[in-house]
Amino acid sequence: MPWGSEMRVLDGIRIVDFTRHMAGPFATLVLADHGADVIKVESLEGDSSRTGGADKLGDQSALFLLWNRGKRSLSIDMRTAEGKALVLDLIREADVLVENYRPGVADRIGIGYAAMAELNPRLVYCSVSAFGPQAALRDAPGTDPVVQATSGIVSLTGERGRDGVLVGAPIADFTGAMYAVQAILLALLARERTGRGQHVEVPMLFGVLSMLTTRLGTYWASGEDPERFGSAHAVHVPYGAYRTADGQAMAGTYGGESWPKFARAIGLPELLEDPRFATGALRREHRDALAAIIEPVFAQRTTEDWRARFAAEGALFAPVLTLSEILSHPQVEEAGLVQTLQHPTAGAIPQIGPPISMSETPPAIDRHPPLLGEHTDEVLREAGCDDATIARLRAAGVVR
Incomplete structure (x- = not known):
C-alpha cells in the first residue's frame, strides 16, 4: 500500500500494554494515535485509574478517558494457568511490550524481559519506572510528585524565600511517557536493521533530570544550587x-x-x-x-x-491564560486540537488531539477509551479461541 492519508505510520505494529496510571498509558496512547494496535491487558478489576481521581465524565473517570483512547481492553486473570498462557500467546506475536511495574515485578509474574526475549526475539520490551533498575532506589515506590521531589525540580520551583512547590502539570509522568515513545520508536528502527528486539529502560527520574539543562548549567558553572525565582527567568532579566x-x-x-x-x-x-x-x-x-x-x-x-x-x-x-481561555483561543480552535469522541456510556467526551502533524501519514483518534474487557472476545478470537472456549474461560473467571 502506498503511503498516504489512508495509512498511519505504525499501522501493523501490535503492542501488548501492561501499563497503569499515567506515564505508561499516555505513551501507548500516542502510539495508538499513530496507528499501533494497542491491547491493554487488565486484571479482572481493571486499571486502577478507572476508579481513581475525583472527576468523572458521565460514568467514567475523566483521567482514564484522557489516557487510554485508541486501545483495546483485554480483561484477564494472569494468576491462572490459562490466563497466563493466553497472554504469552499474544506476546509471542507482538512487536512491543510495555510495562511500568517496579523493577523486578514483571519477572515475578512471569513476563520479564529475559523470558519474553526468548519467547519472541524480535520483541521490543519497554520498561517505564520511577527510578530505574539501579540498586539505590530500585524498590522505592514512586509517583509523579515523588519523582519531582527527588529530581530537584521541586527545589527549583516557587518563590524566593519560600518552600519549593510542585510543577503545575505532572511533568515527571509526561516526560517519562515521551521518552518511552522515543525509546520504542528507536528500538523498532534498530530492529529493522538488526532483526532483533531489545530492552529499553525509561526511568522517569532521569527524564526530568535531562530537562534541567539551564539549571544544570548554573550549578556546574558555580558549584552552587540554583535559586528559585518564582515566575521570573533565572538567567534573562527582566x-x-x-x-x-x-x-x-x-x-x-x-x-x-x-x-x-x-x-x-x-x-x-x-x-x-x-x-x-x-x-x-x-x-x-x-x-x-x-x-x-x-x-x-x-x-x-x-x-x-x-x-x-x-x-x-x-x-x-x-x-x-486560564485553561478555559486557551482551549477557546483561535490558535487552538483553528488547529482542531480539541476533539470529541463518542463513548458507549459516557457519551461525547473531549480529547486533546495529537500534537504532531504529518503530511503523509497523519495521526488520528479513531477508538474511544475502552470499557473494561470490551475487546476480550475480539482479542481472544484473533488468538485462535473459538466461542465455546471463550464462554468456558468466562464462566471459569479467567476472563471478563
Whole structure:
C-alpha cells in the first residue's frame, strides 16, 4: 500500500500494554494515535485509574478517558494457568511490550524481559519506572510528585524565600511517557536493521533530570544550587510574569535587541541609560531594583493595552491564560486540537488531539477509551479461541 492519508505510520505494529496510571498509558496512547494496535491487558478489576481521581465524565473517570483512547481492553486473570498462557500467546506475536511495574515485578509474574526475549526475539520490551533498575532506589515506590521531589525540580520551583512547590502539570509522568515513545520508536528502527528486539529502560527520574539543562548549567558553572525565582527567568532579566490592571502577563528579554524593545514598550527608555542595567549580567545583579521599577508600571494598564504596546515594539509578551481561555483561543480552535469522541456510556467526551502533524501519514483518534474487557472476545478470537472456549474461560473467571 502506498503511503498516504489512508495509512498511519505504525499501522501493523501490535503492542501488548501492561501499563497503569499515567506515564505508561499516555505513551501507548500516542502510539495508538499513530496507528499501533494497542491491547491493554487488565486484571479482572481493571486499571486502577478507572476508579481513581475525583472527576468523572458521565460514568467514567475523566483521567482514564484522557489516557487510554485508541486501545483495546483485554480483561484477564494472569494468576491462572490459562490466563497466563493466553497472554504469552499474544506476546509471542507482538512487536512491543510495555510495562511500568517496579523493577523486578514483571519477572515475578512471569513476563520479564529475559523470558519474553526468548519467547519472541524480535520483541521490543519497554520498561517505564520511577527510578530505574539501579540498586539505590530500585524498590522505592514512586509517583509523579515523588519523582519531582527527588529530581530537584521541586527545589527549583516557587518563590524566593519560600518552600519549593510542585510543577503545575505532572511533568515527571509526561516526560517519562515521551521518552518511552522515543525509546520504542528507536528500538523498532534498530530492529529493522538488526532483526532483533531489545530492552529499553525509561526511568522517569532521569527524564526530568535531562530537562534541567539551564539549571544544570548554573550549578556546574558555580558549584552552587540554583535559586528559585518564582515566575521570573533565572538567567534573562527582566523576564517574568507581571500583574496588570486586570490580570497577569508574561513579558521579558532574551538577549540582543530585546532589552531596548522591552524598555520602550513599557514607556521607560531612560532605563537604557541606567548603568545598573547596562548588561545582562548587571541586570541579573540588580534584578530586585529593576523589578521595583517595572512592577508598578505594569499595574497601570490592562493586559490588552500591554499586548498592543509590546506588539508595536516586536517585544516578547503573552497574557497568562486560564485553561478555559486557551482551549477557546483561535490558535487552538483553528488547529482542531480539541476533539470529541463518542463513548458507549459516557457519551461525547473531549480529547486533546495529537500534537504532531504529518503530511503523509497523519495521526488520528479513531477508538474511544475502552470499557473494561470490551475487546476480550475480539482479542481472544484473533488468538485462535473459538466461542465455546471463550464462554468456558468466562464462566471459569479467567476472563471478563
